Amino acid sequence: MAGEKWSLCDSSVGKPTRWPGATLGVDEFTKMYEELMQLARAIYKKGLLVPRMEKSRGQRFFLSLFETYTPLVVASTKELDPVTMSRAIVINMRRAQDPSKRDPEPWDFEDIRDRLYICRLTQAHIVDDARRELDKMDLGLFGREYEVWRPVLVIAKIISEELFSEMLNLAKEISAQKYEGLYQAEKDVLTAIGGLFKPQLTLEGQNPSELTFYPKQLSDKLFELKKEEFGYEETGSEKIDAALLVAARKKFDKLYGPRKIGWILKRLGLKYKHHTEGNRYTLTWKEFSDLCGRFGVKVDM
Numbered sequence: 001m002a003g004e005k006w007s008l009c010d011s012s013v014g015k016p017t018r019w020p021g022a023t024l025g026v027d028e029f030t031k032m033y034e035e036l037m038q039l040a041r042a043i044y045k046k047g048l049l050v051p052r053m054e055k056s057r058g059q060r061f062f063l064s065l066f067e068t069y070t071p072l073v074v075a076s077t078k079e080l081d082p083v084t085m086s087r088a089i090v091i092n093m094r095r096a097q098d099p100s101k102r103d104p105e106p107w108d109f110e111d112i113r114d115r116l117y118i119c120r121l122t123q124a125h126i127v128d129d130a131r132r133e134l135d136k137m138d139l140g141l142f143g144r145e146y147e148v149w150r151p152v153l154v155i156a157k158i159i160s161e162e163l164f165s166e167m168l169n170l171a172k173e174i175s176a177q178k179y180e181g182l183y184q185a186e187k188d189v190l191t192a193i194g195g196l197f198k199p200q201l202t203l204e205g206q207n208p209s210e211l212t213f214y215p216k217q218l219s220d221k222l223f224e225l226k227k228e229e230f231g232y233e234e235t236g237s238e239k240i241d242a243a244l245l246v247a248a249r250k251k252f253d254k255l256y257g258p259r260k261i262g263w264i265l266k267r268l269g270l271k272y273k274h275h276t277e278g279n280r281y282t283l284t285w286k287e288f289s290d291l292c293g294r295f296g297v298k299v300d301m
Contacts, residue, residue: 023071037084043070044087045147085178086144089152123158130154139168142294145175179296187297188256189264192222193288194299210284214277215261222261223252 024043042048049065056062080088131154141149149171156167196218197211223230232248234241253260258278265272265281268291272279292299 023073026072026074028075037081040072040074040084041087043068043072044144045069086182087148089148090174090178126158127154130157133157140172141175145171149175176296183295185255185264186268186295188222188226189218189261189268190288190292190295190297191299192218192225193283194292194297195221195225197285197288197299210282211288212280212282214280215258215265216278218265219253219256219258219261222256223249226252226256 046067046069048068050068052064052066053061054064079085080090131150134150134154134157139146139153149167153164153167153171156164193211193213196213227245227248230248230251232244235244262279270281270283270287272281274280291297
């Protein structure tokens with residue numbers, strides 16, 4: 001198994017031992033697409049441990065924990081699915097002429113491997129200090145985006161402030177591009193929440209401090225905003241309009257019915273309390289603004 005191993009039976013030190021994992025490189029990613037998707041989703045995050053039984057030299061079995069985290073580099077002509085893409089840094093490459101006109105050999109990288117080995121032995125504390133410093137900063141990257149970019153940003157920070165600034169801007173730019181095609185359901189729900197906030201604006205134009213709502217209210221508001229997308233357009237005939245409305249709502253509820261809305265709200269991390277009418281959610285204006293910034297949603301208030 002790729003990754004790092006934590007042994008539970010190292011009696012010499014009295015604590016789990018650890019062996020570093022290697023970077024996993026995969027070419028022609030589309031040939032093992034589904035299997036590698038499952039692998040990529042599991043290994044991007046540190047701290048996930050998988051128990052396995054191992055046999056020692058004395059023919060005794062003992063339990064070891066393998067950390068699934070392993071840096072993964074893949075080359076593919078096929079676009080990643082949204083779930084996997086959210087865990088990755090996507091770099092679009094273009095074909096260029098190789099000046100050497102030959103494929104590189106393993107020994108071509110011997111010098112850089114030696115230098116990296118020395119760097120790991122002598123500079124680890126500097127890297128760790130830079131990581132701690134970055135964790136305290138508000139960089140405008142959240143969740144997985146910060147997790148996948150943190151190693152790159154740490155190294156850039158050590159090299160120079162100019163490079164760090166350039167890489168941070170690149171991280172935000174690539175993240176924004178990814179979010180254009182990701183999390184559409186979350187974006188739609190946040191747009192609908194903005195629609196519920198809007199009537200509560202004060203006469204002075206100040207935003208309300210808090211909003212309370214049920215998933216059914218949010219579903220109805222979102223249908224109001226998206227009913228034309230689901231096939232409802234008024235014809236002027238009462239019977240035809242009623243039939244079109246029922247058909248459009250039926251299609252809509254498959255994606256954004258109250259139960260589906262509830263799942264999306266939970267994914268967003270919103271707080272709720274159980275009531276006789278269902279789960280009642282409470283969201284402050286600041287929390288709403290933060291979520292809009294995180295998912296790249298612009299709400300016209």
